[in-house]
Amino acid sequence: MSDAQAKVKVHVEKVNKSYGDNHVLRDISLDIAENEVVVMIGPSGSGKSTFLRMLNQLEMPDDGTIVVDGFNISDKSTDINKVRENIGMVFQSFNLFNNYSVLENIMLAPIETGKMDKAAAETKARQLLDTVGLSEKADVSVNSLSGGQKQRIAIARALAMEPDIMLFDEPTSALDPEMVGDVLEVMKNLAESGMTMIIVTHEMGFAKQVADRVVFFESGKIQESGAPKQVFDAPKNERLQEFLSKVMHA
Amino acid sequence: MLKKWLFGLASLVTLFSFNLTIQADKPHYTITTDATYAPFTFQDKNNKYVGIEQETMKAVADREGFTYTMKPMSFNSAAQLVSNGQADGIIAGMGVTEERKEVYDFSTPYYKTGVAWIVKKDSNIKSLKDLKGQTVALKTGTSASEYGKSLQTKYGFKIKYFNDTDTMYNDVVNGNSAATFEDMPVIQYSIKNGIQLKIMNPKSLGNAGVYAFAVEKGKNKALLASFNKGFAGIKKDGTYDKIVKKYLGATQSTFSGSKKDNSSIFGILNSNKSAFLKGLWQTIELTVIAILLASIFGILLGIMGVSEFKLIRGISTTIIYIFRGLPLMVLAFFIYIGLPGVIGIKIPAFTAGIITLILNEGAYTGAFVRGGFEAVEHGQMEAARSLGLTYGKAMRRVIMPQGIRIMVPSFINQFIITLKDTSILSAIGLLELTQTGTLIVARNSQGFRVWAIIAMMYLILITLLTWLSNWVERRLK
Ligand SMILES: Nc1ncnc2c1ncn2[C@@H]1O[C@H](COP(=O)(O)OP(=O)(O)OP(=O)(O)O)[C@@H](O)[C@H]1O
Numbered sequence A: 001m002s003d004a005q006a007k008v009k010v011h012v013e014k015v016n017k018s019y020g021d022n023h024v025l026r027d028i029s030l031d032i033a034e035n036e037v038v039v040m041i042g043p044s045g046s047g048k049s050t051f052l053r054m055l056n057q058l059e060m061p062d063d064g065t066i067v068v069d070g071f072n073i074s075d076k077s078t079d080i081n082k083v084r085e086n087i088g089m090v091f092q093s094f095n096l097f098n099n100y101s102v103l104e105n106i107m108l109a110p111i112e113t114g115k116m117d118k119a120a121a122e123t124k125a126r127q128l129l130d131t132v133g134l135s136e137k138a139d140v141s142v143n144s145l146s147g148g149q150k151q152r153i154a155i156a157r158a159l160a161m162e163p164d165i166m167l168f169d170e171p172t173s174a175l176d177p178e179m180v181g182d183v184l185e186v187m188k189n190l191a192e193s194g195m196t197m198i199i200v201t202h203e204m205g206f207a208k209q210v211a212d213r214v215v216f217f218e219s220g221k222i223q224e225s226g227a228p229k230q231v232f233d234a235p236k237n238e239r240l241q242e243f244l245s246k247v248m249h250a
Numbered sequence B: 001m002l003k004k005w006l007f008g009l010a011s012l013v014t015l016f017s018f019n020l021t022i023q024a025d026k027p028h029y030t031i032t033t034d035a036t037y038a039p040f041t042f043q044d045k046n047n048k049y050v051g052i053e054q055e056t057m058k059a060v061a062d063r064e065g066f067t068y069t070m071k072p073m074s075f076n077s078a079a080q081l082v083s084n085g086q087a088d089g090i091i092a093g094m095g096v097t098e099e100r101k102e103v104y105d106f107s108t109p110y111y112k113t114g115v116a117w118i119v120k121k122d123s124n125i126k127s128l129k130d131l132k133g134q135t136v137a138l139k140t141g142t143s144a145s146e147y148g149k150s151l152q153t154k155y156g157f158k159i160k161y162f163n164d165t166d167t168m169y170n171d172v173v174n175g176n177s178a179a180t181f182e183d184m185p186v187i188q189y190s191i192k193n194g195i196q197l198k199i200m201n202p203k204s205l206g207n208a209g210v211y212a213f214a215v216e217k218g219k220n221k222a223l224l225a226s227f228n229k230g231f232a233g234i235k236k237d238g239t240y241d242k243i244v245k246k247y248l249g250a251t252q253s254t255f256s257g258s259k260k261d262n263s264s265i266f267g268i269l270n271s272n273k274s275a276f277l278k279g280l281w282q283t284i285e286l287t288v289i290a291i292l293l294a295s296i297f298g299i300l301l302g303i304m305g306v307s308e309f310k311l312i313r314g315i316s317t318t319i320i321y322i323f324r325g326l327p328l329m330v331l332a333f334f335i336y337i338g339l340p341g342v343i344g345i346k347i348p349a350f351t352a353g354i355i356t357l358i359l360n361e362g363a364y365t366g367a368f369v370r371g372g373f374e375a376v377e378h379g380q381m382e383a384a385r386s387l388g389l390t391y392g393k394a395m396r397r398v399i400m401p402q403g404i405r406i407m408v409p410s411f412i413n414q415f416i417i418t419l420k421d422t423s424i425l426s427a428i429g430l431l432e433l434t435q436t437g438t439l440i441v442a443r444n445s446q447g448f449r450v451w452a453i454i455a456m457m458y459l460i461l462i463t464l465l466t467w468l469s470n471w472v473e474r475r476l477k
């Protein structure tokens, strides 16, 4: 445990979640180490998003324990806002703030949470715009951007809070194919910089290339997990085999 | 003749100087009256309230050395304001009945009267029996209407109620109602003024009775005593008979303006300029104040409606439910007439009107403000929260600015509705545009022309309001 390399960033233990009669997550347990990149795959409705959204309390588990960054967020009395400052999230539908310019989108959270003053937030925002290759878009309205640009801004917005964990829920699913590459490129660089990342995606090529671990969800359970090589090239679980044959030949 | 004048002048001067000496402790009263009850009370062509009652009250007050504020409104409101202590006395053609004696103390009667039943001039109705199955127009709360109602079962007619005399008459003239019941002097005056109606029982008036000044039972004894003393005085010296003669012998143009004034829209506009302008101004004032305050109240309700706390959301929902559900007029009556009796504080009509509008329009505003906030894409809130913003910050910085944009058209719509709703406040006697129209028609019987003018004024106001709102909307974008 004293080994810094093996430091646990996310600890999930026996988590259950139901929506009415729909038992969406069943006894899920998973640990994620610092600097690890975990990719979650699985058929639609298997509970991937629900699981991801629990990691920053956008959903509350019915039971079980979730500890992120040392904070027990399955406990309602934890100040979730403080924990969230350290967890960036990127959504399939971008969710950029329509009432602000690109630069303001990135600056908003650092200023409003008191993390930075205005000048520092702007410096940070411009630097991030440079990182995602969109410096020239600083002052435009977010509605004038293409999908790929929007998603890169959304990543920059999350990074502005200088989080140590990043959650991605199908970040490229709403994009035209030619835009996907730019976004994946940004994510790849982020992974290489050592960010702890948990990514739900259908981009199997990207998963193979970037993931330290691939987790297969099905029917609210983790059916198999392991190194990408093992999961993709030698799947043991029957449902995983079925799933892979479908997506690989699609 | 000259002698009489000089004598009158001398007594006036004495009275005046006498008044001056006691001015410091002159009592002051609030008296209510029925605004549309010619020849007893009505507005003359200069928009001053005149009539037998107005002059009688003035003569009595001058004689007895008290001052008063006269508040003309509908008979019902006038009566209720006295019975719940918001006004001191009422002089409004109020017939003395046993039932009313439970609530009011009456003065010596100032007028003997009886109820006439009235039909259209060329009607072929011959007797009360012919009214079977027909509609009879009655004015709410008057003793003439009670008399009419007492005959309902016997003669089998239907009853339709009105709030003012003129609308009621016109309903009979137009043939919508077959007959009406009204106090003899009132209908006499109207027929003299050319309304196309005829009296069926001039010799055998129903329910012969008397009109008297009234105060709330057991209260205002000094006022009642003054009135009785003063009235005895003006009866004795002939002042009162002169007043009555002046009104029942009057020709139309004396009070309602010349034929020329009334024969065109322009003439009516011109001869009632100050009344129209006053009414218009009152409507504008009500609208502007109500729009501002109701918007503030509504936005507050809307914000409460999307609070993260269930209790606060519940409070907002309840307030919206109640005040959106209540008809505006019921709310106005409740606040103006009902509430003061319970809380013991007089609420001026204007204030009551504004409160009514704030609650009602504010509830509607609250509902669409909440709806606007809820209409903002859910992902916006999730994104803001995922960045560590509190619920309140996410609301203020992200959701509300977007919600407000969605709401702009609803706001403009609500402003126009508020402007139109001010007309309902004429029911509590506010002299806004609609009430102004009612009063002018009561005097000159030019319904078409007057209401056309009023309608035009509303349309102009609404056009201006729409322009202004659209201009603001463009600037917001
Ligand atoms: N807020 C909610 N209320 C009710 N049911 C929900 C809610 N959110 C998700 N569900 C249900 O939970 C199940 C899992 O949903 P989830 O979004 O986690 O699946 P997923 O694996 O992310 O699927 P996809 O690949 O389609 O995004 C689904 O059956 C879904 O209908």
Ligand SMILES: [Mg+2]
Residues within 6 Å of the ligand: A048, A049, A050, A169
């Ligand atoms: Mg999903």
